[in-house]
Every structure is written in C-alpha cells, then in structure tokens.
Amino acid sequence: MKLSQGVELVSLLVLTAMVVAAAMGVVLSPSIVYAAFLLGLVFLGIAGMYLLLNADFVAAAQVLIYVGAVNVLILFAIMLVNRRKVYREVKLGAVRQLVAIAVCVSLFALLLYTNLNTVWLLTPEVTALPSGIVTLGQHFFNEYLLPFELASVLLLVALIGAIILARREFVPDRGEENLELVERPKELVAVKEE
Amino acid sequence: MVLQGYGYLLVFTLVCILVPSLALGLSWLLRPKAVGPGNFTTYESGCEPIGGAWIQFNIRYYMFALAFVIFDVETVFLYPWAVAFNQLGLFAFIEALIFIAILVLGLVYAWRKGALEWS
Numbered sequence: 001m002k003l004s005q006g007v008e009l010v011s012l013l014v015l016t017a018m019v020v021a022a023a024m025g026v027v028l029s030p031s032i033v034y035a036a037f038l039l040g041l042v043f044l045g046i047a048g049m050y051l052l053l054n055a056d057f058v059a060a061a062q063v064l065i066y067v068g069a070v071n072v073l074i075l076f077a078i079m080l081v082n083r084r085k086v087y088r089e090v091k092l093g094a095v096r097q098l099v100a101i102a103v104c105v106s107l108f109a110l111l112l113y114t115n116l117n118t119v120w121l122l123t124p125e126v127t128a129l130p131s132g133i134v135t136l137g138q139h140f141f142n143e144y145l146l147p148f149e150l151a152s153v154l155l156l157v158a159l160i161g162a163i164i165l166a167r168r169e170f171v172p173d174r175g176e177e178n179l180e181l182v183e184r185p186k187e188l189v190a191v192k193e194e
Numbered sequence: 195m196v197l198q199g200y201g202y203l204l205v206f207t208l209v210c211i212l213v214p215s216l217a218l219g220l221s222w223l224l225r226p227k228a229v230g231p232g233n234f235t236t237y238e239s240g241c242e243p244i245g246g247a248w249i250q251f252n253i254r255y256y257m258f259a260l261a262f263v264i265f266d267v268e269t270v271f272l273y274p275w276a277v278a279f280n281q282l283g284l285f286a287f288i289e290a291l292i293f294i295a296i297l298v299l300g301l302v303y304a305w306r307k308g309a310l311e312w313s
Contacts (some may be wrong), residue, residue: 007204051200057274064270069263076259077249137278140271141286149289151271152296154262159300162260163309166253 012052017046032078040071057133257309261301268297 008116023043029035043066050059236243275282275290304310 011204051203060273061270064273068266072259073263076251076256080253080256081250126210129208133274133283134278137282137286140274141282141289145289148271149293149296152268152293153273155268156296156300159264160295160303162264163257163304163307166260167307167309184295 008052011048015045015048015052019049033075036071036075036078039074040067043071055132057136160166197260252270261304261309264299264300 019042022038025038026035029038043062046066047062050062051134053180084147146187271293272290277285278289
C-alpha cells in the first residue's frame with residue numbers, strides 16, 4: 001500500500017467516525033443549539049468525503065450551501081424562536097417507540113438491500129483527472145449562459161422577497177398582534193447587543 | 195491516488211485541529227483549578243451579564259442571515275468562473291460582471307431599505 005492510499009484510508013476512517021459521532025449527537029443532544037452545531041460538523045464531514053471521492057466542486061458547494069446557508073438559517077431560526085418552554089411528551093409510550101423502531105429498521109433494511117444489490121463499478125486506475133470545475137465553468141459560459149444569468153435574477157428575486165417579508169411590509173390586515181408573534185417583547189432586549 | 199494537491203488541505207486541517215486543542219489543553223494543564231460561582235457565568239467583555247444567553251433574538255438579525263445566504267449561493271455560481279478564468283476570456287468576464295451587477299441591484303435595494311442598519 002502506498003503512502004497516499006494509506007492517507008486516504010485513514011482520512012476516510014476519521015471522517016466516517018466524525019460523521020457518525022456527530023450525527024448521533026444531533027439526534028441525542030437534548031439542546032437544540034448543540035444539535036444544530038453538530039449538524040454543521042456532519043455537513044463538513046460529508047464535504048470531506050466528497051473530496052476523497054474526487055468531487056471537489058460538490059465538496060465546495062456542500063460547504064457553501066449546507067454549512068454556510070442551510071446551517072446558518074437553522075441556527076437563526078432557533079435563535080428567533082428559542083424560548084424556554086417545558087415541552088410535554090406525547091403520551092403514547094410503547095406505540096411511539098414501536099413506530100420509530102419500525103421506520104428506522106425498514107429504512108436501514110432498504111439501504112442495506114440497495115447496497116448489496118448494486119454492482120459498484122470500481123475503476124482502480126483513475127489518475128490525475130482534470131478538475132471538473134474548469135469544465136463546469138466552460139459549460140456555464142457556453143451553452144448554459146442563459147440559465148446562469150437567470151440564476152442571478154432568481155437570487156435577486158429571493159433577496160428582495162426576503163427583505164420585504166422580513167420587514168413585514170406586506171402584512172395583510174391582521175393588525176398589530178401579527179407583528180408581536182415574531183418580534184421579541186421589548187423587555188428582553190435588555191441583554192446587551194452592541 | 196485520486197486527489198491531487200490536497201496535501202496542503204490536510205496539513206491545514208491538522209494544524210487547525212492542533213492549535214485550539216493545544217491552547218485549551220495547555221491552559222487546562224497550567225491553570226489553577228479553583229471552583230467558584232464566577233466559573234459558570236457567561237463571559238461578556240468583562241461586564242456583568244444581564245439575563246441568560248439563551249434568549250430570543252431580534253428578527254432584524256434574520257435579514258443579515260438572509261442576505262448572507264443569497265450571496266453565499268452567488269459564490270457557488272462564481273466559483274467555476276473564477277477557477278476557469280484563464281481559459282474563458284473576456285466574454286465570460288463581461289457575463290460574470292452582468293451576473294454580479296444584477297445581484298448588486300439587490301444589495302442596493304437592501305441598503306436603501308435600511309436592511310443593513312443596526313439601529
């Protein structure tokens with residue numbers, strides 16, 4: 001075994017352990033904030049796995065979209081609605097656990113079945129592929145130029161729509177109490193923010 | 195070996211893991227282990243913290259998150275262009291400028307609407 005293959009194998013093992021441990025943490029952590037941060041760790045580990053699979057653009061997109069955008073939105077959503085409430089458990093007991101076990105076992109069985117029945121095409125001699133990013137860029141600026149530019153218009157629409165919704169300019173006639181649902185009550189602002 | 199030129203990334207990752215763990219571990223070894231009520235308060239620039247750290251934040255911060263997400267997604271689109279810049283030429287440069295200009299419109303809108311102000 002060459003040194004590079006050893007490094008690859010060790011990286012894969014470390015990443016796998018990290019992803020599994022962090023994912024367990026997401027599920028088992030009692031604090032939703034810790035769960036959100038651990039979810040970011042899971043996304044980072046998966047990005048590392050994409051790198052090991054030689055998918056560098058997918059890895060970059062994973063870091064930017066999932067760690068950057070999705071996780072930030074999840075954290076902000078938690079920050080905006082986070083209130084210390086005492087949640088009551090649904091009194092279903094055994095039925096709930098049985099349903100959860102059934103769903104998890106069937107999902108695992110499906111994954112195992114797919115894994116065992118797929119013919120994995122392993123091409124061992126992949127050496128020095130050209131980076132897919134350059135090819136992607138060339139396609140962006142040749143035949144996919146219009147979708148590329150339309151994407152910016154779509155992002156513009158999303159930005160303006162988000163600002164309008166967050167500023168609540170288009171609140172339909174529901175009066176003031178609609179604002180109070182989302183805005184924090186004033187006396188809690190006392191925690192320093194500057 | 196599939197990956198080319200990612201040795202640096204590996205080295206950087208190892209350094210990134212090493213530096214904070216060394217800093218925390220060494221200070222854990224060296225510091226006196228005194229336990230008081232001050233150990234459990236939130237550190238807030240040396241001031242006495244008021245209230246808990248787990249509060250509901252103002253909706254205004256959400257606008258920064260939304261603007262960040264939009265420009266984050268823009269980065270994904272511009273990334274292949276930046277990597278393939280030498281092969282693409284002037285036409286792609288102008289196209290990318292148009293792409294950025296359309297999004298700068300959104301930034302100007304956000305600015306004019308006061309979405310970027312703390313107040």
